[in-house]
Amino acid sequence: MTTNIERIYKDVDFLTSINPPRNYQNLNSLAQVCAYIEDEFTKCGLPVEKQTWEAEHNVYTNIIASYNTHKTKRLIVGAHYDVCGNQPGADDNASAVAGLLETARLVASFKPEIDYRIDFVSYCLEEPPFFATTEMGSYIHAKSLYDQQVDVIGMICYEMIGYFSDTPNSQPFPNEALAKLYPHTANFIMVVGIDAHVNFTQKIYNLMFQQKLIDVQTITFPNSSGLSGLSDHRNYWNFGYSAVMINDTSFIRNPNYHEVSDTIETLDFPKMVAVINSVYHAIINLNS
Numbered sequence: 001m002t003t004n005i006e007r008i009y010k011d012v013d014f015l016t017s018i019n020p021p022r023n024y025q026n027l028n029s030l031a032q033v034c035a036y037i038e039d040e041f042t043k044c045g046l047p048v049e050k051q052t053w054e055a056e057h058n059v060y061t062n063i064i065a066s067y068n069t070h071k072t073k074r075l076i077v078g079a080h081y082d083v084c085g086n087q088p089g090a091d092d093n094a095s096a097v098a099g100l101l102e103t104a105r106l107v108a109s110f111k112p113e114i115d116y117r118i119d120f121v122s123y124c125l126e127e128p129p130f131f132a133t134t135e136m137g138s139y140i141h142a143k144s145l146y147d148q149q150v151d152v153i154g155m156i157c158y159e160m161i162g163y164f165s166d167t168p169n170s171q172p173f174p175n176e177a178l179a180k181l182y183p184h185t186a187n188f189i190m191v192v193g194i195d196a197h198v199n200f201t202q203k204i205y206n207l208m209f210q211q212k213l214i215d216v217q218t219i220t221f222p223n224s225s226g227l228s229g230l231s232d233h234r235n236y237w238n239f240g241y242s243a244v245m246i247n248d249t250s251f252i253r254n255p256n257y258h259e260v261s262d263t264i265e266t267l268d269f270p271k272m273v274a275v276i277n278s279v280y281h282a283i284i285n286l287n288s
Contacts, residue, residue, distance in 0.1 A: 003102055003273050003280075009264075011040070011098035012162075015081070016088035016264050023083050024125060027058060033081050034061050037122045040101050041065035044108035046120070051144065055135040060124040062137045066117060067107050073116040074145070076155040076243075077103060077283060078138060078232050080126030087260045090267055091248070095162030097122060099246075099276045103158075103283070106276075112284040116153055123232055138232030146239040154200045155243035156283060157233035161189065161275045162267035163254040172252055174227070178219075186253050188215035189275050192233075192245040195222050200242035207282035214274035246279060 014036055020026045022033050034050075041048045046065040053060060079096035083089030104120040123137030130136050134143075138157075145152055164187045165171075171186040173179040182188075191208065193201025198220050205218040221228035224237050230250065233243035251257035256266055 003106065003277050005269050005273050007105075008098045008102055008272060008276070009269055011101055012090060012094040012264050012267065015094035015097060016090050021083050021086050021088060022081060023085060023127065024055075024058075024060070024130065030060070030082065030124060034063055037063045037081065037097070037101065041104060041120065044105050046104060046108050051141060053135070053137075053140045055125060055130060060137065062124060062141055063122045064141075065104055065120045067104075067120075068114065068117040071115060071117040073151045073153050075116050075118045075153050075283060075286065076121060076141075076145075076236065077118060077158070078121040078123055078141075078155065079158040080123040080137065080232055082124050082127050084127040084258045087258065087262055088264070090256075090262050090264045091160045091162045091254055092250070092257060092262060093126070093160060094264075095160060095267060095272060096158035099158045099161050099272065099279070102276050103280055106280050107284070114284055115287060118283065126232055132234075136232065136235060139235040139238070142235040142239050142241065145241070152236070152241045153286065155233055155236040155241055156204065156279065157231050157243060157245045158279070159231035159245050159247045160250050160254065161246060161248055162269075162272050163248050163256070164268040164271045170253075171249070174252060182217055183215065186249070187271065188217045189278070190247050190249055191216065191218040192228060192247055193218070193220050193243075194224055194228055194237065195220055197237070197242035201244050203286065204244050204282050207285050207288075208278040211278045211281050213278050214271060216278060246275065
C-alpha cells in the first residue's frame with residue numbers, strides 16, 4: 001500500500017460534508033464521525049477501542065486504534081475531529097484526521113518491525129469552549145496514560161496540514177523576528193515543540209527532513225504558552241511527555257481558519273501526501 005490521495009480526499013470530503021457541522025453541540029454529527037473513523041481503523045485490521053467521558057452533561061468519545069499492542073513502550077499519534085462553530089473545518093481539522101487515518105493504514109499495511117506500540121487517537125473537544133480545559137479529549141487520554149504509568153516515548157499531533165501556497169511572500173508572520181528565520185513562501189510544514197522536549201522535536205524534524213518530500217521547518221518555544229500549545233499536544237506536555245505539533249502555521253497562514261470558507265477546495269492534497277509520508281517515516285524510525 002502507498003499513500004493514496006483519492007482516499008485522503010474521500011476522508012476530508014466525508015468530514016466536511018456532515019451537516020450540521022461536527023461541533024460539540026451536534027452530537028449526532030459527532031457520532032457519524034466516530035462511526036466513520038472506527039470503520040476506517042477496523043478496515044486496516046487494527047484493534048479499536050473507545051474512550052468516553054462526560055462534559056456539560058453530554059458524553060464524548062475518543063477513537064483509538066493500536067498497532068503492536070504487545071509492546072510496552074508507546075508512541076501516540078493524534079488529531080482532533082471536532083470543529084469550532086458552524087463551519088466545515090477542512091483544514092481545521094479534517095486534513096489532520098485524514099492524515100491520521102492514512103498513517104494508520106500505512107502502518108497496518110507495511111507492518112514495520114518496531115519495538116514500540118503506536119496508538120492512533122482521534123480526539124473530540126479540542127475546540128472552544130473546551131480548549132485548555134481538563135475536558136479536552138486529549139487531556140482525558142494523556143491523563144489515562146499517566147494514571148496507568150504507561151511508558152510513553154512521545155506524541156505527534158497532526159493539526160491543520162492542508163493549506164499551502166507556492167506564491168512568493170504568501171507566508172505571513174506574527175513578528176519580525178520570526179520573519180527573519182523562516183521562508184516567506186507558504187509551502188512548508190512546521191514541527192512545533194518546546195525547550196523541555198527539544199531532543200524529541202529535533203528527532204521528528206530530522207526524520208521528516210530526511211525524506212525531502214516537502215520543505216520541513218521546526219520551531220522550539222520556551223514553554224507551552226502562546227503559539228506553541230494551540231492543539232492536543234499541549235496535554236501530553238502537562239503530564240511530562242514529549243510531544244510535537246505538525247502544523248501548516250494555522251491562522252497565521254490560512255485566512256479560512258474557523259470560517260465557513262474552510263472548505264475542501266482550499267486544500268493542497270499533493271502536499272498533504274508529502275506531509276503524511278514524511279510523518280510516517282518519522283514514526284517508524286524513532287529508534288534509528
